[in-house]
Amino acid sequence: MTFQSSSFTALWLLLTVFATASPYLVEDIALPEGTPPEVGAIDFAPDGTLFLVLRRGDVFRAIPQADASNWQWEYFATGFHNGCGIDALSRDCVRVTQMAEFTEATDTDQDGTADQYRVFSNGWGLSGNYHETNALTGDGQGGYYLAIGTASHNGPTAEFTLGEYSKFGRRGRNYSAVKWKGTTLHCDAEGKLTPFCYGFRMHNGIHRDSAGHLWCGDNQGDWRATTPLYHLKKGGFYGHPNSLVWDPRWPADQDPLATFRADLEGYNAYRTLPAVQIPHLEMNRSAGEPYVIPPQFPHFAGQMLLPDNNGTRITRIMLEEVAGEWQGACTHFLNEGGLRSGNHRLRFSPDGQALYIGQTVRGWGQPAEGLQRLTVKSDQEPFDVDQFSITPDGFQIRFTQELAEPAQASDFDFHSFTYQSKWTYGSPQENKAMHPIENIEAIDSRTLRLRLADFTAGKVYQLNLAKLHSKEEALIQNQLFYYTANRLPEQK
Secondary structure, eight states: OOOOOHHHHHHHHHHHHHSSOOSEEEEEEOOOTTOOOOEEEEEEOTTSOEEEEETTSOEEEEOOOSSTTOOOOEEEEOOOSSOOEEEEEETTEEEEEOSSEEEEEEOSSSSSSOOEEEEEEEOSOBOSOTTOOEEEEEOSSSOEEEEEOOEETTSOOOSSOBSOBOTTTTOSSEEOOBTTTTEEEEEOTTOOEEEEEEOOSOOOOEEEOTTSOEEEEOBSBBTBSSEEEEEEOTTOBOSOGGGGGGOTTSOTTOOHHHHHHSOHHHHHHHSOOOSEEEOTTTTOSBBOOOEEOOTTSSSSTTOEEEEBTTSSEEEEEEEEEETTEEEEEEEEEEESTTOOSOEEEEEEOTTSSOEEEEEOOTTSSSOOOEEEEEEESOSSOOSSEEEEEEETTEEEEEESSOBOSSOOGGGOEEEEEEOOOSSSBSOOOEEEEEOOEEEEEEEETTEEEEEETTOOSSEEEEEEOTTOBBTTOOBOSOOEEEEEESSOOOOO
């Protein structure tokens, strides 16, 4: 059985936005007057100073104030070519990834501005194309992982490029003409670079969680069916072929773009699937930096946030390990509620009570740049799904509050679909099907186990919950959820 999704999804999106008031307060943090507020990256120093690097090249710092309109910004450094990542080592020293290199800026004479600049690391190429962004996260041992994005056919390359040039890498919509574009690199504590994994389009953000797992998103486009969240492993290939020209394991005379375009079955066997496939229109159009919610934050601690660079929303992701691999569900953390678009960098305050969001749209869509702060209005979590877990025959769902009893099958609306990643731009939802509820089991007053008809792996399952209320008659905060069922757990 199939269903028509366009008008149906639009209705559910409308309900999701307007059903309940936002549980969060979003405030604008004004930057210094006359400063182009295009925030490339943000980070907290150990003493609580917040640093930001702007896409236009300046670095500012400030001690956060309770009054969002009363911040005292200090100019710290300048001269960076599209600063995209920043690590605040101390109040007097930062490292910034810019287009061509990883640079350290230090205030050695304690006058408040950096006076010493040195190359901490370099080695990736520079073609001159505007699209070649990057991002960083620490490796827990004094080094970093660097996400190095590809170039776009919408912009040219320069006559002279920095580093090696590949004629195979230059082909396609998003391309890797110069070294290590579309690659995740490891940078050790001494600045030495080595490739870690391959196959990215523009993974505009990368995050290492407290358990040492490495995560990144990417942007829908060529070889990207929809917005993905990837769990990264050394040596892996994550689906965008052009970066393979820089993989020493790939035959030097073989064009990877032509190879997989002619052999999609071989491509699907070669690549690593996303842990979570996030619907492009409904959830997240352009993934920014993933970040795990710390234990001190009042809501959904331990879950992951993924900002939308092309929408006024942040995605919430509930991950679990199934058969040794990660997968999970997504929904909105915040949709509208005073949030601008351009969201691509996240940092929690040192006390874990506030989320800071750095924003720039880089010329796409309506201008939406700057810095915003999100805090909770109440420590009590809104009525929502707290955990979304897969079972051999369906799902187990735990809510933040007790349910109105008894739950009915009509309260739950499950559908499924698949995506197909290939050289075309994105993918429609394919192989759509309905999955009636065959059984509901109440585990406790907040937890239900649902058995679905025709339940199999290899699909994205969509759940709509508009009819569900809590025991206190609260309408559920989010009504639209998606679970990426790459695999099923074994029957116990």
